[in-house]
Amino acid sequence: MFDRRISLITLGVADVARATAFYEGLGWARSPASTPEITFIGLKGVVLALFGRAALAADAGLAEEGAAPPAFAGVTLAHNLASEAEVDAAFAFAVARGARAVKPPQRAVWGGYSGTLADPDGHLWELAFNPMAPLDVDGHMTLPG
Structure with a gap:
């Protein structure tokens, strides 16, 4: 069975520290479970993760297709x-x-x-x-x- 929910949304980012600073600037708290390689932010009912774009592509078994993100993903x-x-x-x-x-x-x-x-x-x-x-x-x- 495939339950109707999303537990975690991971955004591939160019710089984890910069992305983390942006979301912390919105008032969203970084979880202590975070590391320099990945940031976890607990939201209402879902977790937002910030992970290096190339590392996220590699983790999914994909090659990153260029250094810059597309204009619209x-x-x-x-x-x-x-x-x-x-x-x-x-x-x-x-x-x-x-x-x-x-x-x-x-x-x-x-x-x-x-x-x-x-x-x-x-x-x-x-x-x-x-x-x-x-x-x-x-x-x-x-x-x-």
Whole structure:
């Protein structure tokens, strides 16, 4: 059986220390289980790991196809918030700490409100308010039905 959950998301980064400093700047705490080669950050219900891009490719049995990450890797991580104002505040907070604004927060065609940021390695983060999928008391996204 393949359980419906994600336990760990690992981002391949150019410099683990730099990436760690960025996420710590957002107020996310580095786990004591971290080493200089990999950082673990406990989030609500999932762990975020920061691991060297070449080492991550090698661990998966793949050759890294170039030194620079692609312009778009086909993945966006999302951080949902409870209101448009929270999206604006979180977006400004992340940009002030080194995130690159990709798309400023704005009304979305799907009926919500969102903006897109990139971390120092180009990993995309969508900050969104989705009125059709509100957050529960623990801040987890709920789906209708």
